[in-house]
Amino acid sequence: MSNDSNAIEVTGLSKRFGGQPALRGVSLSVRRGEMVALLGASGSGKSTLLRHLNGLHRADAGSQSVVRLFGREVQSGGRLARDVRAQRADVACVFQQFNLVERLPVLTNVLVGALHRLPLWRGLLGRFPLAERERALDALRRVGIEGCAWQRASTLSGGQQQRAAISRALVQGARLILADEPIASLDPESSRRVMALLAELNRELGVTVLVSLHQVDYAFAFCPRTVALRAGAVVFDGPTQDLTPARLRDLYGTQTDELLAAPAAARPESAPDFFALPQPA
Numbered sequence: 170m171s172n173d174s175n176a177i178e179v180t181g182l183s184k185r186f187g188g189q190p191a192l193r194g195v196s197l198s199v200r201r202g203e204m205v206a207l208l209g210a211s212g213s214g215k216s217t218l219l220r221h222l223n224g225l226h227r228a229d230a231g232s233q234s235v236v237r238l239f240g241r242e243v244q245s246g247g248r249l250a251r252d253v254r255a256q257r258a259d260v261a262c263v264f265q266q267f268n269l270v271e272r273l274p275v276l277t278n279v280l281v282g283a284l285h286r287l288p289l290w291r292g293l294l295g296r297f298p299l300a301e302r303e304r305a306l307d308a309l310r311r312v313g314i315e316g317c318a319w320q321r322a323s324t325l326s327g328g329q330q331q332r333a334a335i336s337r338a339l340v341q342g343a344r345l346i347l348a349d350e351p352i353a354s355l356d357p358e359s360s361r362r363v364m365a366l367l368a369e370l371n372r373e374l375g376v377t378v379l380v381s382l383h384q385v386d387y388a389f390a391f392c393p394r395t396v397a398l399r400a401g402a403v404v405f406d407g408p409t410q411d412l413t414p415a416r417l418r419d420l421y422g423t424q425t426d427e428l429l430a431a432p433a434a435a436r437p438e439s440a441p442d443f444f445a446l447p448q449p450a
Contacts, residue, residue, distance in 0.1 A: 261338030329357025
């Protein structure tokens with residue numbers, strides 16, 4: 170039965186690609202207004218899980234898996250809900266690759282977030298109402314790049330492009346942001362700014378944020394709760410502060426080094442200094 174206090178509910182989610190398991194009976198829930206880190210080394214299933222949440226991937230056919238967002242079923246047993254496209258209006262995806270059209274102005278890229286509530290012809294012709302343009306400028310102002318509104322997206326730095334992608338989510342009016350390794354290709358300062366921005370939207374606007382990371386430092390700095398995956402299964406779900414170096418080594422073994430691989434210059438100030446702790450012999 171659905172819980173109205175949850176933004177995300179996943180039960181028994183399993184997925185195989187080419188006979189190889191990518192997700193193994195994953196079950197989890199995220200309350201409305203939470204900011205949760207989805208932690209795991211490369212190949213742990215983080216991206217696959219996120220893509221199931223908005224129906225970009227389907228669970229294995231005939232399985233007992235169920236995915237719900239805000240109490241509405243997205244998919245069940247590998248079959249998508251009939252209204253899944255309408256449900257996606259509540260969900261914004263922020264990817265590592267930014268997904269901006271580089272030859273178009275930043276403002277136009279941000280206005281794409283409004284397409285779900287506009288007639289098709291306006292999107293095709295680029296004829297956005299004045300109110301939507303003002304909303305997009307406000308979103309760019311909130312993330313600190315309003316001065317770039319008329320630049321081609323290709324002229325922005327990686328951190329600026331990611332902030333433009335977050336502006337698009339604001340214009341969309343999304344209640345849930347699924348951020349898939351949003352800082353993986355950014356420099357340390359841009360990484361901190363993007364994570365701080367996601368935390369601000371969560372705190373001030375009540376947007377639910379599920380962000381996948383492969384560096385535990387940023388989970389400690391910005392996410393009170395962490396769900397950790399290994400080989401497609403949930404191996405930890407609880408307060409981020411409980412993820413001590415010893416606990417991480419128990420969970421991940423030789424993969425722990427990847428999760429602790431951030432150089433000192435990349436570490437958020439509020440993250441614990443794992444690297445100052447004794448390493449196992």
